[in-house]
Amino acid sequence: MINEKRNEVRKRRIKNATQIEEGFHASQDGGSIGCCGYILYLVSIICMLATIPFSLCLCTKVLNHYEKVVIFRLGRLRSRQDKKPGIFFINPYLDSFIKVDMRTLIFDVPPQEVLTRDSVTVAVDAVIYYRIQNAIMSVTNVRDVYSSTKLLAAYTLRNVLGTKDLSQLLSEREAISHLMQSLLAEATALWGVQVERVEVKDVRLPCQLQRAMAAEAEATREARAKIIAAEGEHNASRALKEAADIIAKSPAALQLRYLQSLSSVAAEKNSTIIFPLPMNILDGRL
Structure with missing residues (x-):
């Protein structure tokens, strides 16, 4: 029964993320850099050809296997296609780029003072495993995806534990972890972040208790x-x-x-x- 509910939550999460990603891509399509943009583009090509081979040092970039790059040309998204690892080229006069690490990241949630439902104050800390699923959404939809995910994780931890009794907090850690994972996954879907795992590490009780x-x-x-x-x-x-x-x-x-x-x-x-x-x-x- 529990596995069926988890599968339903996972399917709903994947469906929501797909719909959000499709809507995002649709909003990014269309438009061009305009007449002035094309003029600047031609001027930049002439400058690059005139300064060869020095311009090659600025045009050539290296992308690691675990990274993806988001390129902007005159403030607009250049392409939604992922660059392959290795060497890629940009226009140093018109383009700007941001590299995004696609590996799984680990974040230790600082100990949070939580008041449980039965009015007991405890200090709880957790660890969050997450990674960037969509590099473009993580750059364009949120200013600092890493700080935002960390703050949201601490806020979600306090809210979830505030609805539990002390006995539930001590005996139902796995259920609490899955609940936090589903809430964080739904909240960070628009940011292109995938929360892979949430674990409640330690629950510290007052000395008198x-x-x-x-x-x-x-x-x-x-x-x-x-x-x-x-x-x-x-x-x-x-x-x-x-x-x-x-x-x-x-x-x-x-x-x-x-x-x-x-x-x-x-x-x-x-x-x-x-x-x-x-x-x-x-x-x-x-």
């Missing part, structure tokens, strides 16, 4: 130990009663048990053995 919980746990263990000891005494007394009933039916069995006890004592190599003598022997009735 820790002592109270330790005392409660100790009292619970002592009560359980007393119950187990009482059950053992009850079972032992029942077994002794059954043994006494069996021995009472056969007087010779008591003598045999008595001799067996003496044999066990003699095996310990004691120097003195106390031998109880039944009183009925003196009366001559044994």
Whole structure:
């Protein structure tokens, strides 16, 4: 059941991200740099040809395998197609570019003072794994995608944990992590960010609450130990009663048990053995 819900959330997230990306690309299509832009472009080509080979140092750029580049020409997006890793060329007079790291990034959310639903103040920190899924959206839709994602992660952590009890916070970390991941994924879809994993690392409780919980746990263990000891005494007394009933039916069995006890004592190599003598022997009735 839980896996089905997760799959539904994942499909809905992918569908929303696809729709947002299609709408974004549609809004970026169309238009040109204009007449003045074409004139400047021709002038820049002439300047580049006139300054060869010095202009080649400014035109040639290198793109790493884990990077993508967003190029603007006269303030407009030059192309929506990704550049292949390696060498690429730009017009140094008209173009500006921004490199985007596409690797998975890790962010440690600073400890957040959170008031739970049952009015307990705890300090919780988490770790977020995310990466840039669409380089163009991460550059054009938000000013600083990394800082924005970090602030949103801290804000989401406080909001989610504020709706949970302390017992739920301690026992349902996996469910809380999946909830935070879905909320962050939906919020950052327009930024071209994909949140891959969210983990709640540590939950720090106040010292007084820790002592109270330790005392409660100790009292619970002592009560359980007393119950187990009482059950053992009850079972032992029942077994002794059954043994006494069996021995009472056969007087010779008591003598045999008595001799067996003496044999066990003699095996310990004691120097003195106390031998109880039944009183009925003196009366001559044994």
